[in-house]
Amino acid sequence: MKTLKIYGSTGSIGKSCLKLLKLKREDFSVKLLAAGNNIDLLKEQIVEFQPEFATIFNGEKAKELKTFLENLSIKTSFIPFEESFSLESDITLSAIVGSAGLIPTFKSIPYTKRLALANKESMVLAGEFVNSECEKYNTELIPVDSEHNAIHQSLRAGKKHEVKSLILTASGGPFFGKGVEELKNVTVAQTLNHPTWDMGQKITVDSATLMNKGLEVIEAHFLFGIDYDKINVRIHPQSVVHSMVEFIDGSIICQMGKTDMMLPIQYALYFPERVHTEDFSFDFGKALRLDFFEPDIETFKSLKLAYKCGKGDIGDRVILNSANEVAVNYFLDEKIKFLQIPEFIERMLDKIERPVIRTIGDVIDFNERVKNICIEEVKSGNF
Ligand SMILES: NC(=O)C1=CN([C@@H]2O[C@H](COP(=O)(O)OP(=O)(O)OC[C@H]3O[C@@H](n4cnc5c(N)ncnc54)[C@H](OP(=O)(O)O)[C@@H]3O)[C@@H](O)[C@H]2O)C=CC1
Ligand SMILES: CC(=O)[C@@H](O)[C@H](O)COP(=O)(O)O
Numbered sequence: 001m002k003t004l005k006i007y008g009s010t011g012s013i014g015k016s017c018l019k020l021l022k023l024k025r026e027d028f029s030v031k032l033l034a035a036g037n038n039i040d041l042l043k044e045q046i047v048e049f050q051p052e053f054a055t056i057f058n059g060e061k062a063k064e065l066k067t068f069l070e071n072l073s074i075k076t077s078f079i080p081f082e083e084s085f086s087l088e089s090d091i092t093l094s095a096i097v098g099s100a101g102l103i104p105t106f107k108s109i110p111y112t113k114r115l116a117l118a119n120k121e122s123m124v125l126a127g128e129f130v131n132s133e134c135e136k137y138n139t140e141l142i143p144v145d146s147e148h149n150a151i152h153q154s155l156r157a158g159k160k161h162e163v164k165s166l167i168l169t170a171s172g173g174p175f176f177g178k179g180v181e182e183l184k185n186v187t188v189a190q191t192l193n194h195p196t197w198d199m200g201q202k203i204t205v206d207s208a209t210l211m212n213k214g215l216e217v218i219e220a221h222f223l224f225g226i227d228y229d230k231i232n233v234r235i236h237p238q239s240v241v242h243s244m245v246e247f248i249d250g251s252i253i254c255q256m257g258k259t260d261m262m263l264p265i266q267y268a269l270y271f272p273e274r275v276h277t278e279d280f281s282f283d284f285g286k287a288l289r290l291d292f293f294e295p296d297i298e299t300f301k302s303l304k305l306a307y308k309c310g311k312g313d314i315g316d317r318v319i320l321n322s323a324n325e326v327a328v329n330y331f332l333d334e335k336i337k338f339l340q341i342p343e344f345i346e347r348m349l350d351k352i353e354r355p356v357i358r359t360i361g362d363v364i365d366f367n368e369r370v371k372n373i374c375i376e377e378v379k380s381g382n383f
C-alpha cells in the first residue's frame with residue numbers, strides 16, 4: 001500500500017483522483033488531503049477517506065478545520081498548511097490551480113518519492129528549479145497533464161536522442177475557427193463551455209484563449225528537455241489523441257483514450273505498472289474522425305506570447321503566467337473582455353522590469369510583485 005498526499009483535493013483533478021482511489025481502496029493510504037477554501041467538501045472527503053492529516057490554506061477555515069477534527073472520532077489530525085510539505089509520502093499529487101501551487105509543489109519534493117504533477121504553472125514559473133530539486137532528492141516526476149502524460153507514455157517507444165519533435169494536441173476550445181470580430185463580445189458562460197473536457201474555471205478559460213497550450217509548451221520543454229523549435233501544437237477538435245512523439249525514423253507514436261482525467265492520474269499513480277480499475281474502454285462503435293489543424297496564433301495571441309516568453313528569460317515566464325492568472329480572474333468577474341486577456345499580458349510584459357533571478361525564493365518574490373503590479377494596473381483604470 002502506497003502513501004499519497006493530495007494538494008487540491010477539492011478541485012477537479014483532486015476529485016478525479018479520489019474517485020479513482022475508491023476503485024481500489026487497498027492500493028493507497030491517504031496521508032494528506034489539502035484544500036484551498038472549500039472546507040465543506042474537505043470535511044466530506046475527510047470523513048470518507050480518513051487521511052492521516054488534513055489541512056486548508058485559508059487561515060480562518062484552518063481554525064474551523066482544527067476544531068472539527070478535534071471533535072471527530074476518526075484518526076485524522078490537523079496540520080498547518082506549510083507544515084504539511086514535510087510530511088513524507090510515496091506520492092504527492094500536485095493539483096492546486098495557478099501559481100499558488102508552486103510552493104507546495106517545490107517544498108514537497110524532498111519528502112516524496114514521486115511527484116505526480118498536474119499544476120503546470122509550477123513548471124512555467126520555475127521548471128529549472130523543480131527539475132534540479134527532483135534530481136537532488138531523487139524524486140520521480142510523472143506528468144498528470146493529459147498531453148504530457150501522453151508524451152511520457154509515447155516516449156517509452158524510443159530514446160530521447162531519437163525524438164524529432166513533440167506534437168501537443170489542443171481541442172481548440174469553444175472558439176476554434178472564430179475570428180477577432182466574433183471574439184470581441186464572447187461571454188464568460190460561452191468561454192466556460194469547453195467542447196471536450198470538464199475542468200476547473202481557470203484552465204477552461206486558458207483553453208479558450210490557447211494560453212493553456214502555451215503554458216503546456218513551456219511545461220513540455222522543462223519536463224522532456226526538448227527545444228521549443230521541436231515542440232509543435234496541432235488543433236485536434238476530437239480530443240482523442242492526447243499528444244504525439246515524432247521519432248527520427250518517421251514514426252509517430254501517440255496515446256489515445258477517453259477524455260477522462262482519471263486515466264492520466266491512474267497512469268501517474270501506478271507507473272510503471274498498468275492496472276485495470278474500471279472500464280475505460282474507448283468506444284470505437286461510433287464513426288471516428290481525427291482532424292489536425294495549425295493553430296491560428298494571430299487571433300489567439302496567447303500561444304504566440306507563450307513561445308516568445310518560453311524562449312526568453314525566467315522573468316518573462318513569470319510575467320506571462322501571472323499576468324494571465326490575474327487577467328483570467330478579472331475576465332471571470334466580467335471586469336475585462338476576452339480579447340483583453342492577451343492584450344493585458346503583452347502590456348505587462350512591456351511594462352515590468354525583470355530582476356536577476358537566481359533562486360526559487362527570487363521566483364516566488366518576483367511572482368508576488370508581478371501579481372500586485374497587475375492588480376494595481378487593472379484597479380487604476382488604466383486598463
Ligand atoms: N482539471 C483538469 O482536467 C486539468 C487540470 N490541470 C491542471 O491541474 C491544476 C488544477 O486544476 P483544476 O483541478 O482544474 O482546478 P480547480 O479550480 O478545479 O481546483 C483547484 C484546487 O486548488 C485549490 N486551491 C486554489 N487556490 C489555492 C491556494 N491558494 N492554496 C491551496 N489550494 C488552493 C482549490 O481549493 P478550494 O476549491 O478548496 O478552494 C482546489 O482544490 C491546474 O494547474 C490545471 O492547469 C491539468 C490538466 C487537466
Ligand atoms: C485535460 C487537459 O490536459 C487539459 O489541459 C486539456 O487539454 C485542455 O484542453 P485544450 O486542449 O482545449 O487546452
Ligand SMILES: [Mn+2]
Nearest residue numbers: 145146147216
Ligand atoms: Mn492539458
